[in-house]
Amino acid sequence: MTSTTRRSLVAGGAAAGGALALGIPSVVRGQSDKIRIGHLTPMTGFLGALGEYAVLGLRMAEEEINQAGGVMGRPLEVISEDSINPATAATKAQRMFERDGATVLMGEISSASALAIAQVAARNKKLFMSIGARSDTLRGKNCNRYTFHVDIPNTVMVNAVGKALLRDNMVKGKRFFSLTADYVFGHDLLRAAKTFFAANQGNLIGDELVATDVTDFSPYLLKIRQSRPDVVCSNLAGNQVTNLIKQYAEFGLPFPIVGFNLNTADAWAAGEGNLSGTWPTVWHHDLDTPGSKAFVAAFTKKHGKPPENHAWIEYVSLKIMAQAMNEAQATDTEKLIGFFEKGTEFDILKARKAWFRSWDHQLMQEAYPFSVKPKGQAKDKWDFLALGQAVPGPQESLEALAPTREENPCSM
Amino acid sequence: MQLVFLLEQVVNGLVLGGYYLLIALGLSLIFSVGGVVNLAHGAFYALGAYGSLEIAKYFGFGAGVVLSPIAVAMLGILFERFLLRRFYAADPILSLLVTFGLAMVAEQSIRMIWGAAPLAASMPAGLKGPVIVGDFLFSRYRLLLLAIVAAVLVGVWLLLRRTSFGRVVRAGIQRPDMVAVLGIRLEPYMTAIVVLGVGMAAMAGAFFAPITIVHPAMGAEIITVAFVVVVIGGLGSFWGVVLAALLVGVVRGSTIHFLPAAGEASMYVLMFLVLMLRPRGLLGERIEKFE
Numbered sequence: 001m002t003s004t005t006r007r008s009l010v011a012g013g014a015a016a017g018g019a020l021a022l023g024i025p026s027v028v029r030g031q032s033d034k035i036r037i038g039h040l041t042p043m044t045g046f047l048g049a050l051g052e053y054a055v056l057g058l059r060m061a062e063e064e065i066n067q068a069g070g071v072m073g074r075p076l077e078v079i080s081e082d083s084i085n086p087a088t089a090a091t092k093a094q095r096m097f098e099r100d101g102a103t104v105l106m107g108e109i110s111s112a113s114a115l116a117i118a119q120v121a122a123r124n125k126k127l128f129m130s131i132g133a134r135s136d137t138l139r140g141k142n143c144n145r146y147t148f149h150v151d152i153p154n155t156v157m158v159n160a161v162g163k164a165l166l167r168d169n170m171v172k173g174k175r176f177f178s179l180t181a182d183y184v185f186g187h188d189l190l191r192a193a194k195t196f197f198a199a200n201q202g203n204l205i206g207d208e209l210v211a212t213d214v215t216d217f218s219p220y221l222l223k224i225r226q227s228r229p230d231v232v233c234s235n236l237a238g239n240q241v242t243n244l245i246k247q248y249a250e251f252g253l254p255f256p257i258v259g260f261n262l263n264t265a266d267a268w269a270a271g272e273g274n275l276s277g278t279w280p281t282v283w284h285h286d287l288d289t290p291g292s293k294a295f296v297a298a299f300t301k302k303h304g305k306p307p308e309n310h311a312w313i314e315y316v317s318l319k320i321m322a323q324a325m326n327e328a329q330a331t332d333t334e335k336l337i338g339f340f341e342k343g344t345e346f347d348i349l350k351a352r353k354a355w356f357r358s359w360d361h362q363l364m365q366e367a368y369p370f371s372v373k374p375k376g377q378a379k380d381k382w383d384f385l386a387l388g389q390a391v392p393g394p395q396e397s398l399e400a401l402a403p404t405r406e407e408n409p410c411s412m
Numbered sequence: 413m414q415l416v417f418l419l420e421q422v423v424n425g426l427v428l429g430g431y432y433l434l435i436a437l438g439l440s441l442i443f444s445v446g447g448v449v450n451l452a453h454g455a456f457y458a459l460g461a462y463g464s465l466e467i468a469k470y471f472g473f474g475a476g477v478v479l480s481p482i483a484v485a486m487l488g489i490l491f492e493r494f495l496l497r498r499f500y501a502a503d504p505i506l507s508l509l510v511t512f513g514l515a516m517v518a519e520q521s522i523r524m525i526w527g528a529a530p531l532a533a534s535m536p537a538g539l540k541g542p543v544i545v546g547d548f549l550f551s552r553y554r555l556l557l558l559a560i561v562a563a564v565l566v567g568v569w570l571l572l573r574r575t576s577f578g579r580v581v582r583a584g585i586q587r588p589d590m591v592a593v594l595g596i597r598l599e600p601y602m603t604a605i606v607v608l609g610v611g612m613a614a615m616a617g618a619f620f621a622p623i624t625i626v627h628p629a630m631g632a633e634i635i636t637v638a639f640v641v642v643v644i645g646g647l648g649s650f651w652g653v654v655l656a657a658l659l660v661g662v663v664r665g666s667t668i669h670f671l672p673a674a675g676e677a678s679m680y681v682l683m684f685l686v687l688m689l690r691p692r693g694l695l696g697e698r699i700e701k702f703e
Contacts (some may be wrong), residue, residue, distance in 0.1 A: 048628075051528070209672065213676065218424050218554075265529050
């Protein structure tokens, strides 16, 4: 009996030790001259796949910046942690400011966690650059002057796809059935979609809220078939989108499908021949600009796979932050806010430069609709998406698709 | 018309039940024989999926779904021989902890080997698409899957009921001491049952890969459902698990028909009700050694 206990103890200890060694990142306290960046992003759960790319992108920027001499002669040090859920994200954010001495916080993909971190940042009067969260409400009703938003907001994603749908006569008088992720992001996206349908005479005949942990969509697919819509519309997020796309192809429903949110990693995971329809994106690795091409080449060389849109956006975000610190010659929160609010332009590897709007702290940048390449045209397993023309078009203002001051209830 | 829609959801729920069954049955078998609740069962499901994709790269879809479960079942031998076997007689909390730990190690290992990003998986184009029978629509792939699950079910049932192997296993479940007195070593039978259970989980993983996302946490996602099914059916009961799997599928489908937001909660409510009214589960047998 003693031997069993001892053995089980050893086995349990080994397992626990293994989990600890793998699961918890070590926090190494560096010398005091380092500029510490707290980085929170979901590395597990239904957005975990995107978070992995986020970390790779941010780390690559960190390396390049440090090789080029750092920021104001000081090296950057990024501490990345899994944000897990809004409650944990808030706790970790507070700890990063207090214990780890983070100068600014960056990251996040989940709108719910970003909201929690934004509140912690405001309480601490420190800067939070929300990189991958897209809910309108973050830069609308819940905006605050300590938070800046890099990714395109939901309204822009809806309008980017919407333009393509209007062009194809797929909105006016059409009956839409949507599936919506049941958390702040999905609700927010549905709201933006409803606004778009109302403005363009589309009819939303049904919507189902889908919990984020749902993996089997068959009952929802049957409901869609029963209501016989003209177009099926996805307001889902992360893994949900992949599962929907796979099972939509499996059931072979005849209705065209479109979506207002899709990250490239979720599309890649759907497998060949399963994806169809029109979707929005903020960036794609075959974007034809010299900056993007150089970034894609460097990333692919390093990691053996092309960067996903979250890798790109984290990469440019840290570059933006470094540029701001260098040009403002400060890491001080107030000075950085002032610098961003000036409307300085940043090169984000797209055709047009981007800048933060001073009154809602939203980065103004191009977005793209994309569709799926015809069978047989893909060069490799990452190459089945056909990127559309940038929106707003070259002659239009970058603000053309974004909510206006009248539409956006943000006040700081 | 409304009734037809509901009926369609019920039938779809039955198909879905078959989907849960492959995993739940192995979990139940391992528990009956060894008294171990194998929380690492989901890890074998995930390995089955990842393995099938690796094999499919070189030899095609068919080879993937056949060879991957066999390979993972072989891993099951090591799992039983070097890990599970030490815990049959020990406090159940120890085996819970160690299999839980193993599940975490397995998930993290998958993340390190294949990355956190989900892998692409698709089925042969010929299996895609609907089969329409009257007013009902089925996925062709899932119908095929259902037939395979039914065949496996009959096979396992025959194995347990109609062979000398099955007689020893069933006797071992009830009275291991008597089996020992008769001069029969239970160990090889234990190994065989674990191999069978783990193999079925891996088979489920291989077959589900084309229709659900293949990512490191897929095992953790499925284990909860499988566990709920086993608890509802009654630990150790073969038909109980079958009944519960179908019931969970049907309840989930009908709930989504009437009250979509409660879809995922429905099976837990069902489990709650069953545990209140029949703590042993629907068809749970009285197993002497656990009393």
